Amino acid sequence: MAKKLMKGNEAIAAAAINAGCRFFFGYPITPQNEIPEYMSRELPKVGGTYVQAESEVAAINMVYGAAGAGARVLTSSSSPGISLMQEGISYIAGAELPCVLVNIMRAGPGLGGVQPAQADYFQATKGGGHGDYRVLVLAPANLQEAVDLTQLAFDLADKYRNPVMVLADGMIGQLMEPVEFSPYHPAFALPPKDWATTGTAESGGRRRVINSLYLYPDELENHVRAIYRKYAEMERTEVRYELYDCDDADVVIVAYGTTSRIARSAIEKCRRLGLRVGLLRPITLFPFPFAAFDRVVDRTRAFLVVEMSMGQMLDDVKIAVAGRRPISFYGRTGGIVPTPEEVVKQVQTLLGGPGA
């Protein structure tokens, strides 16, 4: 299929429909409004349903109901709205339902601002709501990857019966790039949804119950342990990352999403100055690519973490590096996107000079 120039938010929405998503429940919030707008326009054309909920709280619970009824279902929002959804996401993880969530991050805390940020990393990767659970988090750095990961997100959600989040920011959501859509095929064989509540007439009388309530502590502990076995499996098989120019790198920049694009530009500038710099780009934020650091740690002198936050992924990098090399951090927040020049300057400071 030919390449199409699309806006990030619309590309994500189109990818969801391409992957067979026919249900969207959401609530307006900047900077992700093109997703619900696209869905409201395009879903009816393919026999799908768009519902504008009264709040993000309602939207995520509609997702719960639809996912429990066996549908491929999407919701999208931006940071404050995703905060409102956390209760529902916890229930969805607890009830083991598949769904895809898109967070087009904006700056916080509170109402914050509408400019791009990466300050929801903790919330996305460490649970976010109450209780022991995780959401599988995919972080695209360009629009083709946003399309591919959005489609994969539905397969992963079905495979693990767990929410999968596409975590991007206002920059990815609003920029335009050429994208290509191929006919969708599941990335792997998907399990049947024989647990969905479609009525006992369809199940030969076997009752299906979607539930996260376990009043007996031993039952609940067993349930949580079973969920964590899925997370262990994700850690074994779903880790995704990219290494760029790391073979000879004295400094390895660690960045995801928008900041990884800036890091890439900074690396080109550094290389022209004779500074050997590479990029380790996590694509899955949970599971985090801890083992990827083992591949570069011996050759590099230092790590530089760049985020549009006050340092959140930084904690996972510290765990991964485990004291073997120094780690520096450069972050901008409040909706400010760092420039490649700022990152180059950080590298120069780290290496003790303007260039080789």
Place this chain on the structure above:
Amino acid sequence: MKTVYQKSAGLTGVPMHYCPGCTHGIIHKLVAEALVELDVLGRAVAVAPVGCAVFAYEYFNCDAQQAAHGRAPAVATGIKRVRPDNIVFTYQGDGDLASIGMAEIVHAAMGGENITVVFVNNAIYGMTGGQMAPTTLVGQPTTTSPLGRSRLGQGAPLRVCEMLATIEATAYIARVSVHSIPRLNVAKRALKKALQLQVENKGFSLVEVLSTCPTNWGLSPVDALRWVEQNMIPAYPLGVFKDIEGGT
């Protein structure tokens, strides 16, 4: 021998956890019988609330989803939009529906969602131990209004049926009681009607059922039934508040 009465096939037979004298069990039975008599049990999906009826998914003999507190109408909306041929009903208490879930119930009604809501009003938070609800009567003592609910500051009963009946896209809104056998028969007819309207794709239907809470009211089961008649019904008049088919 001729069978004159038996447990409804709409119930699983799991022993219910409700307190002695509580009318939740009766209301479950009426809903179950209505589902069976309309021949929709096999395509019914129940949505259980948070509150005393949280285990409704154990009792109704159909598929079920347990919802977060107050969110049952949103969950039901999700199910119904995916599976319009299923008969989807929520079973919610007054704390769940009229307090924390007020936005969800109003918007499900506003949107004309083709679901049925069984709203059990006992004027108190039962599960958590008898706290004040939006439906608590003025002067009624609870564990969080020990001197009795005061009109100023704590407000007066929220009449859900009257409020929802003002919403254009609703199909059927009725309030019934189960404190006597004749009333129980009326309640059953209302529940059947509400579910039948869903079968006919007529839109949102809600039946409020006045219910007892002997434990938290501090009354015997018999006195609790009398309390419904003498105190609740004057505050919550019984009747049909909306019927798109024109009945009242």
